[in-house]
Amino acid sequence: MITGRAFKFGSGISTDQIIPGRFAYLRSNLPELAKHAMEDADPTFVSRVNEGDFIVAGSNFGLGSSREHAPLVIKMAGVRAVLAKSVARIFFRNAINLGLPVLLCDTDSINESDKLEIDLQEGTIRDITNDSRLTFAKIPGIMLQILNEGGLLPYLSKYGDFRLPSVR
Amino acid sequence: MSGTLAEKILSDKSGGEAGAGDIVIAQVDLVFVQDTTGPLTVRQFQAAGFKRPVSSIKAALFLDHAAPSPNRELADDHSFLRGFARQTGCFLFDVGDGVCHQIVAESLARPGDLILGTDSHTVTAGGLGAFACGMGSTDGAIALGLGKTWLRVPESISVILSGRFSPGVYAKDLIIYLIGRIGADGATYRSLEFGGDTVSVMSVPERLTVSNMAVEAGAKVGLFPADEMTRDYLATQGRVSDYRPLSPDQSALYEDTIEINVAELEPMVSKPHTVDNTAPARELRGTEIQQVVIGTCTNGRIDDLAVAAKIIQGKRRCPRTRLVVVPASRGVLQEAVAAGYIQTLLEAGAVILPPGCGPCLGLHQGVLGAGENCLSTANRNFKGRMGNPDAFIYLGSPATAAATALRGEIADPREFL
Numbered sequence: 001m002i003t004g005r006a007f008k009f010g011s012g013i014s015t016d017q018i019i020p021g022r023f024a025y026l027r028s029n030l031p032e033l034a035k036h037a038m039e040d041a042d043p044t045f046v047s048r049v050n051e052g053d054f055i056v057a058g059s060n061f062g063l064g065s066s067r068e069h070a071p072l073v074i075k076m077a078g079v080r081a082v083l084a085k086s087v088a089r090i091f092f093r094n095a096i097n098l099g100l101p102v103l104l105c106d107t108d109s110i111n112e113s114d115k116l117e118i119d120l121q122e123g124t125i126r127d128i129t130n131d132s133r134l135t136f137a138k139i140p141g142i143m144l145q146i147l148n149e150g151g152l153l154p155y156l157s158k159y160g161d162f163r164l165p166s167v168r
Numbered sequence: 169m170s171g172t173l174a175e176k177i178l179s180d181k182s183g184g185e186a187g188a189g190d191i192v193i194a195q196v197d198l199v200f201v202q203d204t205t206g207p208l209t210v211r212q213f214q215a216a217g218f219k220r221p222v223s224s225i226k227a228a229l230f231l232d233h234a235a236p237s238p239n240r241e242l243a244d245d246h247s248f249l250r251g252f253a254r255q256t257g258c259f260l261f262d263v264g265d266g267v268c269h270q271i272v273a274e275s276l277a278r279p280g281d282l283i284l285g286t287d288s289h290t291v292t293a294g295g296l297g298a299f300a301c302g303m304g305s306t307d308g309a310i311a312l313g314l315g316k317t318w319l320r321v322p323e324s325i326s327v328i329l330s331g332r333f334s335p336g337v338y339a340k341d342l343i344i345y346l347i348g349r350i351g352a353d354g355a356t357y358r359s360l361e362f363g364g365d366t367v368s369v370m371s372v373p374e375r376l377t378v379s380n381m382a383v384e385a386g387a388k389v390g391l392f393p394a395d396e397m398t399r400d401y402l403a404t405q406g407r408v409s410d411y412r413p414l415s416p417d418q419s420a421l422y423e424d425t426i427e428i429n430v431a432e433l434e435p436m437v438s439k440p441h442t443v444d445n446t447a448p449a450r451e452l453r454g455t456e457i458q459q460v461v462i463g464t465c466t467n468g469r470i471d472d473l474a475v476a477a478k479i480i481q482g483k484r485r486c487p488r489t490r491l492v493v494v495p496a497s498r499g500v501l502q503e504a505v506a507a508g509y510i511q512t513l514l515e516a517g518a519v520i521l522p523p524g525c526g527p528c529l530g531l532h533q534g535v536l537g538a539g540e541n542c543l544s545t546a547n548r549n550f551k552g553r554m555g556n557p558d559a560f561i562y563l564g565s566p567a568t569a570a571a572t573a574l575r576g577e578i579a580d581p582r583e584f585l
Contacts, residue, residue, distance in 0.1 A: 012352060012442055014550040021529035022555045024204045024234060025241035028248070040552040060353040063386065064550060065529075066288040067205055068304035089357050089388055090288055094304035142191055142318055152306050153216055162193045162318045 001119050002080050003128075004052035008112040009041055011058030015065040015091065017041040019073050027069055034076035051078035054118070056110050058084065062091025071095035081118060083107055083125065083136070096143045099151035103136035110134075141165035170417040172324040173391040174359035177299040177414075181282045188323040188421070197281040197298075199311045200228040202268050203235065204529075205286035207245045208305035209312070210252045218313035220256040225315045226276060228259040230268035235524040237263075238532035266497025266523040269293070269465040272300075273376055274499060278410040279394030284311050289465050289547065291382045295375030296401070297394030297414045302383060322388045324359040326422040329366035331431030336582035338475070339374035340467055340545065340565035343381040344436040346428065348446030356386030358423065361416060366430050367392060372401035373469045380466045381547045384443040435580055437543075438563040441551040449568050452578040456488070458540040460573040462566050463494025463521070464528045467545035470503045472566040477509035479570035479584045485517040486576030492534045493518045494526030516573075530555030543572045 017040040019033065026033040038045040038055075055061075055074060061084040062070055071094045074082065081101040085108075095102045101120060110116065114129035125134040139147060142165055149155040156162075171179065175186055182192035199221070201209045206229055221227040229249050237243035246263070253260035261271055268285065269292035277283060279297035283290060286308040293300035303317070311317045327346065333339075347354070360382045362375070370378075375392045382390025392398075394414040402411045435449040462468070462476050473495065485491045493513050495501040501523050504510045510520060519534075521527075527534030528546040535555035536542055542554060542561050549561035564572070567581035574584065 016530075016548070016550040016552050020552045020555075020557070021204075021531055022535070022552070024529075024531055025239050027204060028207050028241065028245055040557045060356070060386065063352060064288065064548065066286055066290075066302040066304055068208060068286075068306060072208075086353060086356065088353070088386060090302055090304060093307060097304060097306040140191070140320065152310060153212065156216060156310060161314065162316065164191055164193065164318075 001117060002052065003115065003117045004054050004080055006054050006056040006110050006112060006114045006116055007045065007049060008110065009055060009057040012060050012063060013041050013057055014063050015067055015070040018062065018070040019067065030072065030076065033069060034073045037073035037077040046077055049077050049079065052080050053078060054081050054083055054116055055079050056083045056107050058107065059086045061087045063088040066090045068094040068098070071098050071100050075100045096147050097152040099147060101147060105134050105136040170419050172359060172420040172422065173297070173361050173393065173414065173416050174299060174322050174324055174389060176416065177280055177282065178319060178321050180280060186321045188321050190321045191318060192321060193316055193318050194282055195316050196225055196284055196311045198226045198228065198276055198283045199308055200230060200268055200272065201286045201308055202230045202233050203242065203245055203249060204233045205305050206249050209286050209308045210249065212306045212309035213312055216309060216313055221258060221312045222315035226259065227312055228261065228276065229253050230261045230271065231263050232267050232524045233529060234531045235263040235522065264498060264522050266500070267465040267468065267525055269380065270468065270496035270500070274405055274497060279398055279412050279414045284308060284317060288383045289380055291387065291390050292376050292380040292465055294379035294382065294390040295372055295392050296398055297392055299389055301389055322357055322359040323423040324361045325355055326425045327360060327362045328364035328425060328427045329362060329430055330364050330427070331366060331429040332369070333430050333433070336567055336585050337433050337435060338565045338567060339370065339377040341433050341436040342428065342430055343378045344438050344446055344563065345433055347381065347385045347444050350385055352384060352442055352444040353386045355382065358387050360385065360387045360390045362392050363416065368395065368397070370397065372397055373471045377466055384547055435565060435568050435582065437568065437578065438549055440549055440560040440562065443549060443563065449564060449578055450580040453580070455578040456541060457543045457572050457577055458488065459490045459492060459534060459536060459542040460569050461492045461494065461527060461534060461542060461544035461546065462569045463496060463526055464546040465496060466547040467566050468494055468496030468500060470500050472545065473500070473504045473509045474507065476566045476570040477512040479567060479581060480516045480574065481512050483516060483574055485573045489573050489576045491516065491518040491573040492521060492527060494521040495523045497523050527554055529553065543569055543578060545569050
């Protein structure tokens with residue numbers, strides 16, 4: 001069970017807004033890079049977010065670049081999960097590879113700063129602030145295994161190779 | 169084996185019958201990284217305990233996004249990647265060689281290949297019939313080390329093209345139109361597969377432009393069949409032996425079919441700040457443009473520079489509008505010099521940048537000022553993309569860009585033919 005506050009964003013938040021290309025010179029200095037997380041979507045984000053909070057977005061979150069630095073700086077900023085109506089393919093894969101859960105659900109009922117309680121195993125989100133409950137889409141088998149191990153590197157260090165789940 | 173192009177290639181690479189929705193573990197032919205995603209890829213590769221790329225794959229490093237380096241941090245990243253190439257024997261394409269996607273098309277991609285690049289526009293090589301797919305650094309690192317990756321076999325959307333392009337209308341207008349029609353997430357997780365009688369007369373460079381932007385509709389890949397046009401292109405690159413024909417089966421199942429008569433298309437523009445925010449160029453007349461960019465992995469090929477040079481020949485750019493030209497590769501630049509296009513563009517007042525990504529992603533070489541408008545032949549116009557969240561980016565074809573540079577405001581290139 002994880003608990004935190006919601007930071008709401010709209011639809012179509014691109015990787016250029018999550019971590020702008022102009023900061024590419026900081027990509028070998030990740031602590032400095034992470035200070036610019038979400039900067040072109042909300043310049044105040046990094047100063048307000050706390051360890052354990054959530055990003056709650058509309059549709060097609062993370063579209064654009066393949067830069068893994070996008071989910072990386074979100075994670076480094078303290079975000080524990082990204083909730084969105086839909087998410088761009090490469091961002092989804094990158095986030096799971098870094099052990100950052102991406103939960104697909106109807107985010108309309110969640111408001112800015114709502115306190116959320118998420119049960120990753122049960123697949124449920126409780127909005128404590130407005131006393132409502134949501135479910136999120138099941139994460140596909142192999143991605144769930146990777147997420148459960150904390151990311152692709154720990155997954156491979158455990159299994160040594162890709163393993164297809166026995167039941168699709 | 170029967171299926172879509174995606175299913176056929178992934179069946180071949182996974183050694184079984186791969187159908188849409190299946191998860192497969194597939195052998196990879198080529199893994200490549202570029203200078204802004206490469207350092208993290210190499211660090212993840214080393215963190216996973218790998219020493220050198222597995223011998224079953226081709227591995228390539230490209231210094232193209234910030235080339236030559238604009239500052240010491242990126243210079244250090246370049247040194248780091250050069251060192252890795254020296255230690256491991258990866259192909260290294262250094263500053264000035266060109267954009268990774270152009271060089272992959274010219275020199276490395278083969279029909280039927282599975283290609284992973286740590287860059288979203290890896291989809292470009294779909295124009296040659298390669299299942300070419302962008303991934304992040306960790307996925308790239310593991311593919312370098314293991315020679316394989318896991319993939320969900322995508323459902324496919326069939327795009328059937330008929331008719332012939334009208335004068336002044338190009339492949340770029342087609343893909344902008346398509347993205348406007350289906351939306352920036354209209355093909356998310358899908359394979360966009362192009363067919364129909366128009367395809368047989370579309371050159372590989374035109375196909376590369378279309379495939380390049382498949383990701384702007386969310387697609388995993390944008391695939392063309394490999395046919396005589398593909399064979400001709402590979403022959404001009406001196407590698408006809410890399411050719412093999414590839415086409416979808418008649419019985420292939422598609423999730424959706426989209427029919428487009430390209431004869432009905434007109435010059436199209438994506439407006440700020442999303443690629444799917446499209447309009448005909450003629451509706452945007454009067455929009456003042458401070459900078460025009462012709463180049464990038466979308467439209468920096470010799471045919472693109474030829475189209476622009478023909479429109480610009482003997483004229484000068486509008487004094488209020490900077491004209492920035494970025495050939496996609498060293499080979500393109502050399503050809504453009506030999507053909508006189510560079511001279512034409514210089515006489516018109518253009519700035520010629522070294523082959524590479526140029527100002528496309530906002531690192532250097534043409535960052536926009538606050539409130540400025542740019543019309544670019546690139547593939548993305550997101551807020552902040554060209555280095556300034558207070559600037560505005562329009563996307564169009566090389567012809568639209570050239571016409572716009574002459575007029576100083578967005579122009580319909582058909583008035584300049």
